[in-house]
Amino acid sequence: MRRIIYLRTILIFIFFCYLSSDFCLLSYAATPRLTNYQGRLTDKSGMPLEGSYSVTFRIYDAESAGNLLWGEIHQGLVIQKGVFNVLLGSVTNLDLAFDREYYLEIKVGAEVMTPRQQIASAGYAIRAETADKIETRTSDPPSPESGRIWFRTDL
Numbered sequence: 645m646r647r648i649i650y651l652r653t654i655l656i657f658i659f660f661c662y663l664s665s666d667f668c669l670l671s672y673a674a675t676p677r678l679t680n681y682q683g684r685l686t687d688k689s690g691m692p693l694e695g696s697y698s699v700t701f702r703i704y705d706a707e708s709a710g711n712l713l714w715g716e717i718h719q720g721l722v723i724q725k726g727v728f729n730v731l732l733g734s735v736t737n738l739d740l741a742f743d744r745e746y747y748l749e750i751k752v753g754a755e756v757m758t759p760r761q762q763i764a765s766a767g768y769a770i771r772a773e774t775a776d777k778i779e780t781r782t783s784d785p786p787s788p789e790s791g792r793i794w795f796r797t798d799l
Contacts, residue, residue: 677738678732679733680730681730681748683727683728683750685726692725692727697723698721699717699752700750701730701748701749701751702749702751705744707759708760713746714738714739715736716733716734716735716736745762747760748760748761748763
């Protein structure tokens with residue numbers, strides 16, 4: 645009897661390990677198209693804003709003028725002691741390639757904040773750029789002199 649309970653416990657454990665590994669693989673399948681943005685807003689005298697505001701976020705391809713590439717409006721964005729936090733892309737899909745310079749424009753109510761802010765990458769995003777340079781090979785590895793990275797995909 646003890647042996648049957650022991651075997652059932654092991655089988656259940658293996659089953660849950662299998663399920664959790666599939667779940668983890670699925671959760672890493674797609675990169676979220678959201679960008680966190682936090683800011684601080686003050687009035688003209690430098691006092692922090694307080695309350696709920698309609699805030700428009702737009703991305704352009706130039707610091708001034710330029711082409712509008714993306715935009716979304718956050719109605720009722722809560723600002724406390726001048727600080728707000730928002731997920732860009734949560735209203736309108738953020739489907740930009742991020743392969744060139746972009747500039748963020750913020751409009752609070754009817755007033756456009758100037759100047760536009762250049763969007764910069766985070767440290768780990770710069771490091772991830774090397775992933776774009778990895779070449780997938782299923783043949784023999786290149787010579788060390790070529791400088792290319794090789795790994796097998798048929799294992």
